[in-house]
Amino acid sequence: MSTTFVPGPHLLESPRGRDWPRLPAAPVPGRGAVPPERADVVVVGAGPAGLAVASALWHHGVSDVVVLDRAGRPCGRFFGRVDLLGQRVLRSPYEHHPGVEGYRDCELLDFARLHWGRLTPVERREVRMAQAGHRSVVPVDVFEAYCDHLVDTHGVAEKTWRATVREVLPADDRVTVRTDRGPVTARHVVLCPGEERREAPEEWWGGGAAPPGVSHWDERVPAAGERQVVVGAGLTSAHLISNALEAGREVHWVVREPGERYQCADVNSKFFRPEGRARIGNVGWADRLRLIAEFRRASIMFEFRPQLERAEAEGRLVVHRGEAITGVTAGAGGTAVLRLAGGRRVAGDCAVLALGTTPETGRGLMPEEVVGERDGWPELDERTLAYAYAPRVSVVGAAAGMVLGPAARNIDGHRVATARVAESIARSLRGEAPVAAPVRAKVGAGV
């Protein structure tokens, strides 16, 4: 007899905003505080990637670390985006956490078990599933409390300054990080700036600000209106649709692909394992590009399927499958009108675009020749994730995709990348491994 595992929509419903106990915290820099002028290591970005890097450096005994973030709060942008979408559970399982690889820290699953009394019966069942080695769903609430725990136990908050980094200027013996609150000079810099939303193609409305009635997934959806259009095929679209249906709106969903795809993880699970990473690491550039394109396709967690299928059957959700958008304009009374390739039009009181994200490669912060961008990816040393043309600067996060594969953008990928970066920086600071000479082929002597 075989059993089919069908995860239910109830798994999406974890409560948010519970009170989790915290360890006593050290004083943190005030909102207006100016970061120190010098540090051994500067980490740009305090998201899950930056948190993983700062925590790993703590384990290596590297304490002179300055973390710079626009918002100043560790993981602020990540939870801000998640909460804006009303996302209550993570897509990644318990084994994916920003804790430190190779050290016996309290991991995400241990943390959930420690707080058993605060979990709902459904959440407890998911913890048991994880313990038994099955796919499990992690509450955002537990994940945030765990990130706070990492911040507290690795002294990250007191090293984090609110600052917008404007420029990162590498030299042979140091890196200057220019911020809106003054410069910081470091021996090493780790870029963890995350990903920006993918903008609509220029031809949709000619670029620049979106027409009235049109917004992006990382902005607040207008509260008024009976009909909402959602564009995109990923989990973000699913949350936007679900929220609009719950608000009693009729939803029109435009999907470019012939049909929506449901799967557990956003990346095929083999890419989270060493053999999956080797699949990327052992092939040439063209094959890597092909693998990334093939395996970074948008998909939706299974748990949404019953709700979306029922809404479509009842006519509350209209799905426009296999429809490419050719133009977007403002209609009467601030409505949004989307023109489809076949000539049809879809209109709504508002249209929300969820077209995915693009990795920040370091472009815009460092000179172009230092980033060495090729097909939109930076040129990195595969062992240390340092920039080939600026070995004192390395990267953790989505931008490491051509080395670590499509999972580089995920929390699990950050941990793997962090292990390489932190080890190589710690060895360099201990004088055990001289910083590699920059590849000079592209860089002028003045950089």
Ligand SMILES: Cc1cc2nc3c(=O)[nH]c(=O)nc-3n(C[C@H](O)[C@H](O)[C@H](O)COP(=O)(O)OP(=O)(O)OC[C@H]3O[C@@H](n4cnc5c(N)ncnc54)[C@H](O)[C@@H]3O)c2cc1C
């Ligand atoms: C809604 C949503 C849900 C997701 N769910 C999952 C999931 O369940 N599992 C999973 O593995 N992945 C998930 N992801 C993927 C996710 O993006 C990453 O796992 C994670 O957020 C990326 O962490 P990060 O630190 O690289 O980027 P971010 O979280 O974006 O952090 C980057 C930080 O750097 C700051 N920054 C950027 N540029 C500068 C600058 N110039 N100066 C100062 N600060 C700067 C930003 O303000 C931000 O705080 C999700 C993504 C989104 C958007």
